[in-house]
Amino acid sequence: MEAVSDTALWAAAVRADESQLEDALFVDDLAADLAGEKGFALRDRYDNAGVRACIAERTRYLDEVIARHPSFRQVVFLAAGLDTRSVRLEWAPGTTLYEVDHADLVAWKEQRLTELGAQHAVERHTVGIDLREDWPKALEAAGWVPGAPTLWIAEGLFYYLPEDGARELLARIAEQAAPGDILSGDLVSRQTMVSESEAARRNLVLLEEDGSPWLFATDDPEEYLSTGGWEPTEVLILGHPGANFGRWPGPAIPREAMGVPRNFFFFATKRG
Ligand SMILES: C[S@@+](CC[C@H](N)C(=O)[O-])C[C@H]1O[C@@H](n2cnc3c(N)ncnc32)[C@H](O)[C@@H]1O
Known part of the structure; x- marks a missing residue:
């Protein structure tokens, strides 16, 4: 398995923990079994209030983005990881999901889901490929219809790529996207990378030690999300209204504050 997986x-x-709370932001019944011992060990290794909140809040944010855009009949999860929205969300009849991630992870996930008796609520296809390769061809081979409206989800992805890779991937998604398509996901700020926060600095070191360093970060998501024909429609700072469902531990961090880690949740629309 790739280290980043x-x-x-x-x-x-983290989703398994959230699911146990009385006021859980979502319930992912498969998360604990998918995470396994290794996942919980990593949760403990990287644990701090900020990252815990970030993963729970972004899961909920993206659940809501999906719910706010019910007309898309094709949904592509880029770097789907162990996402289980195919099981836990309701989908309109005729919707098809495509889950793209590294081949080893995809194969392992499918085996685990079968062992766990997962019941998918929607038609679903997996695509095991490195997103630096010709994934559009593989996506099409899996049944995705180019030109038909698509909701693209990139959750926990862009910062694992170097800046040129993150820009290339964004442009490549834009090339595949039809006018009006939506891309939603999250980004890490440059301020996180240069932060004075002990907890944030520690995690950056640990992630690098584990072979999955955070590489791409930006303090100007609107600039990044304007490339390749995208229009940034919604850019929110985690903890601000619209990107705070009750887990963010502190006050909302002002956009102009320097040296304080923060993440962005966004969705962008493909221009016509
Ligand atoms: C933090 S996880 C996020 C997974 C999932 N979206 C979620 O939120 O739970 C990052 C995911 O990105 C995938 N990934 C990173 N770089 C990739 C690449 N170049 N090609 C395919 N998948 C990649 C990893 O395999 C991993 O599943």
Whole structure:
């Protein structure tokens, strides 16, 4: 398995914890079994209030983005990891999901889901490929229809790529996207990378040690999300209204504050 794919186990462990809360932001019944021992060990290794909140809040934010855009009949999860929205969300009849991630992770996830008796609520296809390769061809081979409206989800992805890779991928998604398509996901700020926060600095070191360093970060998501024909429609700072469902531990961080870590949740629309 690619080192970066271990981060999917970590995210699943955080979702498992959230699912146990009385006022859970979502309930992911498969998350604990998918995370397994390794996922919970990584949760403990990287644990701090900020990252825990970030994973839970972004899961809920993207659940809501999906719910706010019910007309898309094709939904592509780029770097799907151990996401289980195919099981836990309701989908309109005729919707098809495509889950793209590294081949080893995809194969392992399918085996685990079968063992766990997962019941998908929607037609779903997996695509095991490195997103630096010709994934559009593989997506099409899996049944995705180019030109038909598509909701693109990139959750926990862009910062694992170097800046040129993140820009190339964004442009490549734009090339595949039809006018009006939506791309939604999250980004890490440059301020996180240069932060004075002990907890944030520690995690950056640990992630690098584990072979999954955060590489691409920006303080200007609107600039990044304007390239390749995208129009940034909604850019929110985690903890601000619209990107705070009750887990963010502190006050909302002002956009202009320097040296304080923060993440952005967004959706962008493909221009006509
Ligand atoms: C933090 S996890 C997020 C997974 C999932 N979206 C979630 O939120 O739980 C990062 C995911 O990105 C995938 N990933 C990173 N770089 C990739 C690449 N170049 N090609 C395919 N998948 C990649 C990893 O395998 C991993 O599943």
